[in-house]
Amino acid sequence: MAERLSDEVWTARDLLERLERRDQFFVLDVRNREEFERFRLEGRSPVPAVNTPYFEMLERGGKDEMLDSVVAYVERDLADQLPSDRPILAVCAKGDTSEFVAQGLRRLGYASANLKGGMKAWGEHYATRALVDGPDLAIYQVSRPARGCLSYLVASAGKAIVIDPLRHLHPYLDLARGTGLTIEAVIDTHGHADHISGGLALAAKTGAPYYLHPYDAIHPMDVLPATIPYEAIRDGQIFPVGRHELKALHIPGHTLGLVAFRLDDRYLFTGDSIFIRSIARPDLGGKADTWAPLHGRSLRRLLGLPGGITVLPGHFSSLDEADGTGRFAASLDDLKQRNDGLIVLQRESEEGFVRYLLESLPKFIPEYVDIKRVNAGLLAPAEEDAATLELGKNVCALSQGYVHSNGGRQ
Amino acid sequence: MSQVFDKLLDARGLNCPMPLVNARKEIGKLELGQVLKVVASDRGSVADFQGWAKVAKNMELVGQETESMEGANVYVHFVKRTA
Numbered sequence: 001m002a003e004r005l006s007d008e009v010w011t012a013r014d015l016l017e018r019l020e021r022r023d024q025f026f027v028l029d030v031r032n033r034e035e036f037e038r039f040r041l042e043g044r045s046p047v048p049a050v051n052t053p054y055f056e057m058l059e060r061g062g063k064d065e066m067l068d069s070v071v072a073y074v075e076r077d078l079a080d081q082l083p084s085d086r087p088i089l090a091v092c093a094k095g096d097t098s099e100f101v102a103q104g105l106r107r108l109g110y111a112s113a114n115l116k117g118g119m120k121a122w123g124e125h126y127a128t129r130a131l132v133d134g135p136d137l138a139i140y141q142v143s144r145p146a147r148g149c150l151s152y153l154v155a156s157a158g159k160a161i162v163i164d165p166l167r168h169l170h171p172y173l174d175l176a177r178g179t180g181l182t183i184e185a186v187i188d189t190h191g192h193a194d195h196i197s198g199g200l201a202l203a204a205k206t207g208a209p210y211y212l213h214p215y216d217a218i219h220p221m222d223v224l225p226a227t228i229p230y231e232a233i234r235d236g237q238i239f240p241v242g243r244h245e246l247k248a249l250h251i252p253g254h255t256l257g258l259v260a261f262r263l264d265d266r267y268l269f270t271g272d273s274i275f276i277r278s279i280a281r282p283d284l285g286g287k288a289d290t291w292a293p294l295h296g297r298s299l300r301r302l303l304g305l306p307g308g309i310t311v312l313p314g315h316f317s318s319l320d321e322a323d324g325t326g327r328f329a330a331s332l333d334d335l336k337q338r339n340d341g342l343i344v345l346q347r348e349s350e351e352g353f354v355r356y357l358l359e360s361l362p363k364f365i366p367e368y369v370d371i372k373r374v375n376a377g378l379l380a381p382a383e384e385d386a387a388t389l390e391l392g393k394n395v396c397a398l399s400q401g402y403v404h405s406n407g408g409r410q
Numbered sequence: 411m412s413q414v415f416d417k418l419l420d421a422r423g424l425n426c427p428m429p430l431v432n433a434r435k436e437i438g439k440l441e442l443g444q445v446l447k448v449v450a451s452d453r454g455s456v457a458d459f460q461g462w463a464k465v466a467k468n469m470e471l472v473g474q475e476t477e478s479m480e481g482a483n484v485y486v487h488f489v490k491r492t493a
């Protein structure tokens with residue numbers, strides 16, 4: 001592709017590459033203030049940004065055409081806030097308006113690029129990385145970097161199991177097609193609150209059964225049974241995949257039906273329990289007081305596993321949690337030393353840990369109640385509504401990556 | 411409920427920022443007190459017209475509706491020239 005890492009148009013993929021490399025750039029975001037606060041570009045460290053909605057540029061620039069208004073407005077009102085030593089990325093919702101902004105900035109002599117497809121394209125961008133890539137065993141980590149969601153495809157001898165597939169199915173279908181794999185099972189580690197699961201849709205598409213723990217087939221707030229078809233997971237259940245197998249460990253806490261999966265003594269798919277920097281929050285079912293003690297006991301159960309096992313989490317809060325190769329994985333022993341929640345867990349009594357959990361809860365996200373309804377089949381949103389529901393970064397961890405200096409959503 | 415209007419701007423099929431840019435030009439051609447009806451297919455226009463109304467000095471957003479037209483949702487904005 002000739003335009004790869006071009007100076008004037010960045011695709012979502014280019015953007016990820018630059019964020020991972022810690023390239024220095026500045027963002028001029030022309031969406032509404034509400035959209036900007038809810039969903040911002042985030043990298044390994046905060047990306048400096050300024051937000052002026054495009055209609056404010058039009059009014060204050062005072063010209064009939066968008067481009068002329070951008071030039072007039074930036075020249076008069078914004079120039080002192082824009083750096084001249086690094087590129088400026090123009091950002092809007094879908095990438096059309098920001099093209100005028102990037103052009104206007106270039107007319108004024110700035111190095112400026114447009115984010116192609118806007119925040120919609122960034123929010124729906126997927127990255128696939130192989131963690132293990134052999135004929136006997138392959139594990140692919142499929143991430144949605146803007147949302148901090150992680151999912152996995154585990155393959156052996158031509159067979160595959162997909163764990164926690166995200167809403168768009170193409171990464172899994174492409175992977176299976178490209179490597180000649182048959183997807184034999186689709187598993188959700190739990191009923192997700194932060195994103196719409198692709199589990200049921202992927203199962204329907206591939207003919208594979210869809211697995212969920214029955215406790216998560218009841219919406220915790222509505223106390224209504226899910227209407228989706230699923231196969232029930234039980235503690236200790238074995239899921240064969242080629243020459244290997246996954247073993248289910250029921251670890252209630254983040255949800256009542258949360259299940260981790262263990263592949264020998266080598267890999268532990270933790271779902272929303274242990275992440276890299278933090279641990280999962282226990283309050284998304286609205287029952288933090290009664291779920292927090294369960295969460296503590298489940299995490300202690302995981303701490304008893306072999307220390308060399310590699311933790312593969314369901315989320316990250318910051319791109320900075322990745323290792324040098326962009327992969328989100330670390331040994332349990334390593335995490336005992338540096339994971340915020342596990343450090344407290346090892347130090348505190350059961351009561352002390354529950355107190356820590358309840359005192360550390362991030363803001364509750366109201367959309368999460370509806371997302372759980374969607375995942376249980378109790379609500380069926382249109383595509384645009386689905387995209388709006390899961391806008392922004394997940395807030396499933398107890399401690400978040402970082403807080404933006406001018407008060408973005410935590 | 412149907413809002414009275416003096417001029418219609420069909421901005422269906424146009425991407426952001428054109429529905430708002432074109433509406434802004436049309437407002438300038440109205441008499442004081444007249445109302446422009448803008449029909450857009452871009453859902454983002456709903457929040458954008460609200461935000462625009464807060465900063466614009468010569469107009470007021472007097473109504474917004476979602477209608478179904480030829481099987482698709484359209485977003486209708488009524489904009490009144492005030493200065």
